[in-house]
Amino acid sequence: METEDLRLKNLNVATAPVAPGKTHKILILGSPNVGKSVLFNNLTGRYVTVSNYPGTTVEVSECHINLEGSQFEIIDTPGMYSFSPVSEEEMVTRRILLEETPSLVMHVIDAKNLERMLPLTLELLDAGLPVMLVLNMMDEARRLGMMFDRERLEKELGILVIETVSTSGEGMEELEEAIIRFSRSKNDLSSEIRLLNSDSENLFIEEALAAIENFLSEDYQISKRSIGRLLLKEDREVWDLIEKKEPQALLKIKSVIEETKARYNRPLELEMALALKREVIGISNEVIRRTAGFRGLKSEKRGFEEWLSRLTMNPVTGLPILFLILYLGLYQFVGVFGAKTVVDFLERTIFEGYINPFLIKLFSQLIPWPVFRDLFVGEYGMLTLGVRYAIALILPIVSFFFLVFAVIEDTGYLPRLAMLIDRIFKKIGLSGRAVIPMVLGFGCDTMATMVTRTLPTPRERVISTMLLSLAIPCSAQLGVIFALLTGHVLTLFLWAFVVGLVFLFIGFLTAQIMPGEKPSFYMELPPLRFPKITNVLTKTYVRVKWYFLEVLPLFIVASSLIWLGQLTGVFAFLIRLLAVPVKMIGLPVEASKMFLMGFFRRDYGAAGLYDLARAGKLNEVQLLVACVTLTLFLPCIAQFLMNMKERGWKTGLGISAFTLFFSFWVAFFLNFILVSLGVRL
Amino acid sequence: MICDLCHHEFNESEARGACSGCGTQKSCGGVRCPRCYYEMVSAPGWISGIARFFNRKSGREAVCEEKEFSEKSGVSLNEFEVNRSAEIVDLRTVDNLILRKIIAMDALPGAKITLVQKFPSLVFRINESSFSIDKELASVICVKPI
Numbered sequence: 157m158e159t160e161d162l163r164l165k166n167l168n169v170a171t172a173p174v175a176p177g178k179t180h181k182i183l184i185l186g187s188p189n190v191g192k193s194v195l196f197n198n199l200t201g202r203y204v205t206v207s208n209y210p211g212t213t214v215e216v217s218e219c220h221i222n223l224e225g226s227q228f229e230i231i232d233t234p235g236m237y238s239f240s241p242v243s244e245e246e247m248v249t250r251r252i253l254l255e256e257t258p259s260l261v262m263h264v265i266d267a268k269n270l271e272r273m274l275p276l277t278l279e280l281l282d283a284g285l286p287v288m289l290v291l292n293m294m295d296e297a298r299r300l301g302m303m304f305d306r307e308r309l310e311k312e313l314g315i316l317v318i319e320t321v322s323t324s325g326e327g328m329e330e331l332e333e334a335i336i337r338f339s340r341s342k343n344d345l346s347s348e349i350r351l352l353n354s355d356s357e358n359l360f361i362e363e364a365l366a367a368i369e370n371f372l373s374e375d376y377q378i379s380k381r382s383i384g385r386l387l388l389k390e391d392r393e394v395w396d397l398i399e400k401k402e403p404q405a406l407l408k409i410k411s412v413i414e415e416t417k418a419r420y421n422r423p424l425e426l427e428m429a430l431a432l433k434r435e436v437i438g439i440s441n442e443v444i445r446r447t448a449g450f451r452g453l454k455s456e457k458r459g460f461e462e463w464l465s466r467l468t469m470n471p472v473t474g475l476p477i478l479f480l481i482l483y484l485g486l487y488q489f490v491g492v493f494g495a496k497t498v499v500d501f502l503e504r505t506i507f508e509g510y511i512n513p514f515l516i517k518l519f520s521q522l523i524p525w526p527v528f529r530d531l532f533v534g535e536y537g538m539l540t541l542g543v544r545y546a547i548a549l550i551l552p553i554v555s556f557f558f559l560v561f562a563v564i565e566d567t568g569y570l571p572r573l574a575m576l577i578d579r580i581f582k583k584i585g586l587s588g589r590a591v592i593p594m595v596l597g598f599g600c601d602t603m604a605t606m607v608t609r610t611l612p613t614p615r616e617r618v619i620s621t622m623l624l625s626l627a628i629p630c631s632a633q634l635g636v637i638f639a640l641l642t643g644h645v646l647t648l649f650l651w652a653f654v655v656g657l658v659f660l661f662i663g664f665l666t667a668q669i670m671p672g673e674k675p676s677f678y679m680e681l682p683p684l685r686f687p688k689i690t691n692v693l694t695k696t697y698v699r700v701k702w703y704f705l706e707v708l709p710l711f712i713v714a715s716s717l718i719w720l721g722q723l724t725g726v727f728a729f730l731i732r733l734l735a736v737p738v739k740m741i742g743l744p745v746e747a748s749k750m751f752l753m754g755f756f757r758r759d760y761g762a763a764g765l766y767d768l769a770r771a772g773k774l775n776e777v778q779l780l781v782a783c784v785t786l787t788l789f790l791p792c793i794a795q796f797l798m799n800m801k802e803r804g805w806k807t808g809l810g811i812s813a814f815t816l817f818f819s820f821w822v823a824f825f826l827n828f829i830l831v832s833l834g835v836r837l
Numbered sequence: 838m839i840c841d842l843c844h845h846e847f848n849e850s851e852a853r854g855a856c857s858g859c860g861t862q863k864s865c866g867g868v869r870c871p872r873c874y875y876e877m878v879s880a881p882g883w884i885s886g887i888a889r890f891f892n893r894k895s896g897r898e899a900v901c902e903e904k905e906f907s908e909k910s911g912v913s914l915n916e917f918e919v920n921r922s923a924e925i926v927d928l929r930t931v932d933n934l935i936l937r938k939i940i941a942m943d944a945l946p947g948a949k950i951t952l953v954q955k956f957p958s959l960v961f962r963i964n965e966s967s968f969s970i971d972k973e974l975a976s977v978i979c980v981k982p983i
Contacts, residue, residue: 237941268965272943425933429940471957575958575969676974678938681967
C-alpha cells in the first residue's frame with residue numbers, strides 16, 4: 157500500500173475525493189488478441205466470449221460494477237491496432253474514444269510485444285486521454301526471458317503501469333486497487349499532454365501540427381494536436397467532423413497538409429509511424445531487460461509447437477490435417493455420435509418412450525377440449541413438437557458442434573486455416589479472414605452473420621452474408637443431414653459437391669458483380685496452444701445458452717402459429733400453395749409442410765425432413781434434392797432479421813429473396829438432371 | 838509496370854487513381870497509366886504463372902523487378918528466400934489503407950523479419966509474433982538480406 161502511495165505521488169496524481177454517486181467510465185482498449193475480454197470478465201465477473209484469434213469481440217460489452225463504494229462502468233471495446241482504423245470494429249472503438257468521455261482508458265498490451273503496441277499508448281497520451289497501461293500476458297514474456305523495469309516505464313510515460321496475467325488472475329488485485337485509487341484522485345495527467353519527441357526528421361510535421369492546432373477553435377473530446385495528426389493521415393471521419401464543426405478552417409488546413417506532404421518523400425502516414433517507432437524504441441531500450449534465458453523461442457517445447465504449426469500451414473500436410481479435423485470433429489463426433497446416437501436415444505427412448513406418453517395422458521385429463529389439447533400435445537403441439545425438437549434434436553447437435561468449435565478455436569488453428577485458404581477465398585471476393593465467420597456458420601449462421609463485422613470492407617461483408625444465408629448449413633441442419641445420410645455415402649458426397657459448387661459459383665458471381673476494393677489479407681498467427689478445458693467448457697456453455705434461448709421461444713411460437721394456421725385453414729392453404737413448387741422439384745406433397753416449417757427455422761424444417769425420411773417416404777434422389785434444397789433454402793427468421801440488421805433492409809431483403817428463388821431453381825435442375833438421366837443412387 | 842505509350846514507370850496500385858470515374862469499377866482487368874491515361878492490360882496471373890514455371894519472366898514484370906532490385910538494393914518480400922533473415926528497407930505504396938495494415942504489423946522500414954513460408958500465403962516472423970499476409974501486401978514490402 158505504501159509503495160503504491162509513493163508511486164502515485166511520483167506520478168503527480170493528487171488524491172482528492174470525487175462527488176459521491178458519480179459513475180466512472182473505464183474503457184478497456186488494445187490490439188486484438190491481447191486478453192482484453194478475459195480482463196473484462198475478471199473485473200466484472202460476467203462472461204463474454206474469449207478465444208485464441210483476433211477479432212472475437214464484435215460488440216461493445218458494458219457492465220456496471222461497484223468497487224469499495226464507487227460505481228464503475230467497464231466497457232470492453234473491439235480490438236484496435238492504432239488510432240487510424242482499418243476495419244469496422246476498429247472504427248467502433250475509435251468512435252467511442254471520439255465521443256465518450258472516459259475517466260480512465262486502460263490500454264492492455266501483450267507484454268512480449270511491447271515495442272509493437274506502445275505506439276498506440278503514445279497516441280492515446282497525445283490525445284490527452286487519461287491512460288493506464290496494463291502489461292498483460294506477463295507469463296509468456298517471462299518464459300521468453302523478458303523483464304521490465306516498471307518504474308522506469310512509468311516515469312518515461314508519466315502514467316501508471318500494472319503487470320498482469322489475466323488468464324491466471326495474477327495482478328488483478330493490484331489492478332482493482334489502482335482503479336479505485338484512480339477514481340478517488342483527481343488526475344491532472346489529462347491536462348498535461350505529453351508531447352511526442354520532435355526529432356529533426358519530423359520537424360515539418362511538428363510545424364504542421366502547430367499550425368493546424370491554431371486553426372482549430374472548437375472543442376473536441378481529444379486534443380487538437382491529435383486531431384491534427386489524424387488530419388495529416390487524411391482520416392476521412394475526422395475530416396468530416398471538422399467539416400461539420402468548423403468548415404471555415406478546412407481550406408487553411410488543407411493547404412498545410414499539402415505543403416507538408418510535399419516536403420517528404422514518403423507518405424505522411426509512414427513518416428509519422430516511423431517517428432512514433434523511434435520514440436518507442438528509445439523507451440523500450442530503457443525498460444526491457446532480456447535475461448540470459450532469452451532465445452526462449454528456440455527451446456524444445458517451442459520447437460515442437462513450431463513443428464506442428466508448420467505442418468498445419470504447409471498445404472501438403474495442412475490439407476490432410478484439415479480433412480482429418482473435419483472428418484473426426486464434424487462428421488464422426490457431431491454427425492454420427494451427436495446427431496445419430498445421442499439424438500436417437502433422446503428421441504426414441506426418452507421422449508417417445510416416457511415424456512410424450514406422459515404429457516399426452518396428463519393433458520387429456522387437464523384439458524377436455526381436443527382443439528386446445530392439440531396446442532400443447534398434438535401433432536404440432538408446443539410440447540410434443542416444439543420442445544421435443546428443441547431439446548432432443550437440436551440441443552445435442554448444437555452442443556456437440558460448439559464443443560468441437562471451442563476446442564479448435566482455443567488451439568489457435570483458425571488463423572492457420574485462414575492463411576491456408578486465402579487464395580481460394582480471393583477468387584470469391586473474400587480474404588482468408590472470412591474463414592472465421594464461415595466456420596462459425598456451420599454452428600449458427602445467425603451468430604456468424606454478426607461476426608462478419610470483423611471483415612474490413614463492406615464488399616466482403618455482403619458477400620459473406622450472402623454465402624452464409626445460402627450455402628453454409630448450420631449445425632442443426634448439418635447434424636440432421638449427416639444423420640439422414642450416414643450410410644448413403646454417394647448421396648452425402650453428391651450433396652457436399654452440389655452445395656460446395658453453389659458456394660463457389662455464387663461467391664464468384666457476387667465478386668464479379670459487386671463493386672469495391674479487392675480484399676487484402678493480413679492476420680496475426682497466435683502460437684498454437686493446448687486448449688484449456690475450463691475455457692472450452694465455458695465457451696460451449698455460453699454459446700449453447702445463447703442459441704437455446706434464441707431457439708426455444710421461436711420453436712414454441714412456430715408450433716402455436718402452425719396450430720393457429722391449421723385451425724383457421726391458412727396452414728392448409730399455404731401447404732397447397734407450396735405443393736406446386738415442391739412437386740416441381742420432385743418431392744412428395746408432404747414435404748411442403750417441411751418447407752413451411754423451415755421458414756420459421758431452417759433446422760425446424762430439417763427436423764421435419766428427418767421425420768419424413770424416417771417414415772420411409774423418400775427415395776434416394778428425393779432425399780438428395782430435399783437435403784440440397786433445405787441447405788440452400790431461406791434462412792431462419794432469426795437470420796433473416798440479422799441480415800437486415802447488419803446489412804440494412806435493402807441488401808438484407810435482397811439476399812433473402814435471392815436465396816429463396818435460387819434454392820428452388822437449383823433443386824429443380826438437380827432433380828431434372830437426375831431424373832432425366834435415370835440416376836438411381 | 839511501364840506504360841506502352843509514354844514509358845512512364847508506375848506501380849499498379851498507383852494506377853488506381855487513373856481509373857476513377859470509369860464505370861467498370863476495376864473489374865475490367867485493365868490498367869491505366871496515371872500519367873497519360875493510356876489503357877493497357879496487365880498480364881493475368883496464370884500467364885505469369887506459366888512464365889514463371891518455365892523460369893522466364895513476362896516482359897513487363899522482369900523490367901519492373903530488375904529496376905526494384907538495383908534502385909533500392911532490396912526485393913519485394915515475394916521474391917525473397919524462405920528461412921532467411923531480412924531487413925525491411927522500404928514500403929512501396931502511397932495507399933494509406935495498405936500502409937495502416939503494414940504499420941499495424943510493425944513491419945516498418947528498419948525492422949528485422951524472417952520469412953517462414955511463401956505458399957499458399959506468406960508467413961513471416963517479426964519480434965515475437967507471426968503474421969500471415971497475401972502476395973499483394975507482400976509486394977509492397979521491400980527487403981534486403983542481412
